[in-house]
Amino acid sequence: MPFLRAFGAYLPSRAVSNTEIAALTGVEPEWIRMASGIEERRFAAEEETVADLGRHAAAECLERAAVPPASVGMVLMASGTAARRFPGPAVSVAQRLGISGAPAIDLPIPSAGSLFGLALAAHVVPVYRNVLVIGADIMSRVAPRERNNPGTAVLFGDGAGACLVSASAGVAEIRDSLIYSDGAFSEDLRLEFECPLEMNGRAVILQASRKLPRTISDLLGRNQLAAANVDAFLLHQANQNLLDQVARALGVPSLRFFSNLRMYGNTSAASLLIAAAEWSQSQGFRQGVPVVFAAFGAGFNWGALLVVGCGQ
């Protein structure tokens, strides 16, 4: 059976306030907070790369798991902001961690990429034993800064998260997952080469508001669970208003949806695993109690993952 063994996270040290972003984008700092719930975000230093961020998060994850790099059987790394076309950051992170010979596979999927990584890891872990899933993005280098596009410019931050999925033991067992893709709206959230991020926020929110609650309900339903049974919902940290909307649609209090948006903004592929790392450190899995992971993003790609705490 697949288990979540440990998490790690890395946030660059430079905190960027709404006041600083507002000056660049021509909006009021309070408007940013009201529109997104975000008060500040972290920006990577000029010399930092996606692989650098990912390595920090992965190293913390392996340390917490007490698993040596040599025991990692596969690396799955999600990022939408890799610095080059190939090779992707997965092999760089693996090499710097001392993981040699294990397949290191890039998932060029922002936002939902970490969720896809966890779902895929659950399927391959019987063979690869320890699968290191990493999500890292440097969105500050691709988010637009034009004054005519403040709705996109203010949302994003940089960071990395990691999770070790193991075949033998962990803090929670992965019970089930659902992942989906639909390219019909691929133009509504995209990053072309050498261009700033393009996002049709209305389309993203409209689709996410419908697909996330439905997917979570489907996942819970086929496992004979209801949303009320779930201890915590750990979602891709896209926007506080979206998290609140999904909570309302599922009929559960927003407080059960972990949020660190206020501090970090939307860190794309990193956000789900950063949230999981922080939630597991502050609250943690309880034996036999379900927790749901879910994400939605460019593609559109979306999905949900059900885990049950092992109480360790």
Added chain:
Amino acid sequence: MDRQAKIREIIRTVSKQEVNIESEASLFDSGLLDSFALPELVTVLEQAFGISIPDSDLDPRKFNSVSSIDRYLETRG
């Protein structure tokens, strides 16, 4: 009540504002709706007109104005 009047009533309910705009005017640019009100508008339209709007039709351009909503509903019979 004709369909456009019913649509205006629904927009008034969702936006909690009077809908004093031209039929072709953008509900978003006019400030009546924002991105987060759009999913609620779609849900209320489904309930009011007894239809299920598939994800493939969830294009914000279809719900940008009273007229565009009217045209979309026309296609749904």
